[in-house]
Amino acid sequence: MTLIDTHTHLFAEQFDEDRAEVVRAAIGQGVEKLFLPNIDSTTSAAMDALAEAFPEHCYPMMGIHPSSIKSNYKEELAHAERALFAEGANYYGVGETGLDYYWDTTFVAEQKESLAQHAAWAKTLDLPIILHTRDSFDDNYAIMRNAQDGRLKGIFHCFGGSLEEAKKVMDLGFLMGIGGVVTFKNSGQQLRDVLKEVPLESLVLETDSPYLAPHPNRGQRNESSWITLVVQKLAEVKELDVAEVARVTTENAMNLFGLER
Secondary structure, three states: OOEEEOOOOOOOHHHOOOHHHHHHHHHHOOEEEEEEEOOOOOOHHHHHHHHHHOOOOEEEEEOOOHHHOOOOHHHHHHHHHHHHHOOOOOOOOEEEEEEEOOOOOOOHHHHHHHHHHHHHHHHHHOOOEEEEEEOOHHHHHHHHHHHOOOOOOEEEOOOOOOHHHHHHHHHHOOEEEEOHHHHOOOOOHHHHHHHOOOOHHHEEEOOOOOOOOOOOOOOOOOOHHHHHHHHHHHHHHHOOOHHHHHHHHHHHHHHHOOOOO
């Protein structure tokens, strides 16, 4: 059974003591490909180093997280642009980008400007865009809908919205990233109800490591190997064999990122 973690920050400082072991543990569980969404200019070197250390398994993506959009946001955007368009650049997606209204709304206008810029890069480079949408789905969707000209594709990362929102994502031609929240006993129930109505062809798996560890490991540092708990729960929700859910979500990710089996 082959799995793909479409969203994991294994380059983060939380893994400084055992990063290689964590990657190898994931590979040992069948997680053959790990997609690494950048955070900002302070994390890109570590991300690139991890991708160089495990070139057959770790796939870097370049962007600026909305929570890193501050007063110096133009410098951050310039850093991402230089990396994406550098000669010989080998990134597999644009992100993590999007909007985050949960922690701070001081720079909402700048976040929106950043998101629109990331969308333009994604279309120019024909790369998927990876969207963070915490407490900000409507504005994210509006910006993506405005930018969509048939060339835009990507993932609404950590999807946890309503069935109406899921339909909007699918209408855009985007996928939904499903992670540990689907395993949460109480707070995951709404998501499970929605996913019963969403075709498997619109879903990919993710962990968002080191965050959002799935039950029964909730509260611990998340790891990509624990995506096995996510695929098991999703199979239960969809009343399908785990192998089938793994196969289809892996195929969805491979197609999105332009990889061949």
